Amino acid sequence: MLVYGKNVAKETLLNNKKITKAYILEDFNDKNIISMLQKNNICINYLTKKDFLRFEKENSQGIILDIPDYEYCEIDELLDNENPFIVILDHLEDPHNFGAIIRTCEAAGVDGIIIPKDRSVSVNSTVMKTSAGALNNIKISMVTNLNRTIDYLKEKGLWIVGTDMTDSVPYNSIDYNIPVALIIGSEGFGISRLVREKCDYVVNIPMNGKINSLNASVAAGILIYEIIEKRN
Secondary structure, three states: OEEEOHHHHHHHHHOOOOOOEEEEEOOOOOHHHHHHHHHOOOEEEEEOHHHHOOOOOOOOOOEEEEOOOOOOOOHHHHHOOOOOEEEEEEOOOOHHHHHHHHHHHHHHOOOEEEEEOOOOOOOOHHHHHHOOOHHHHOOEEEEOOHHHHHHHHHHOOOEEEEEOOOOOEEHHHOOOOOOEEEEEEEOOOEOOHHHHHOOOEEEEOOOOOOOOOOOHHHHHHHHHHHHHHHHO
């Protein structure tokens, strides 16, 4: 997998992640990153602007790293905390939203993220760049069946909190000092009917303006920090 940008490069190096190769624009001037690459004996390929553009699909800030594909973890690895807080993404499709949610989860200290295998964004270079390197510090589990996974989490003592504007309660009306899994729905359709039916609580963020919904990553940020505050 190719990943782009200085922040991603620094985080990847600081976390001692395996790097196969580094592609650097010939006038790249971040001596700190170059020194870190050299100390780790990573093969550096200096490219002209013309050759570099063959790799660049987005703003790379002059550096691209070739790293192994992301390794997902098992669900039980997310449950090590005695009072776990997990975020479930119900068929989120936008990699920028995914990356932003990863960044928020890592900053807030969420124990991990669960995503479905099918019809959902997975970890890719755009997600890595948008997360600004946070992906290196948070666990993500990919599952084949979201509904069965929710059943398993409930067996493990987690309370399931879904998000929807209809037939729901304000997000700040619940005591979240419990083992909790927060479900964020897809950009276009929200949480699915079957997933909603498995929720212990369904909450909403009051909309006082003319629009009736928020960007998925913005909504996730509001809800995540409300839960963190209630658990402190």
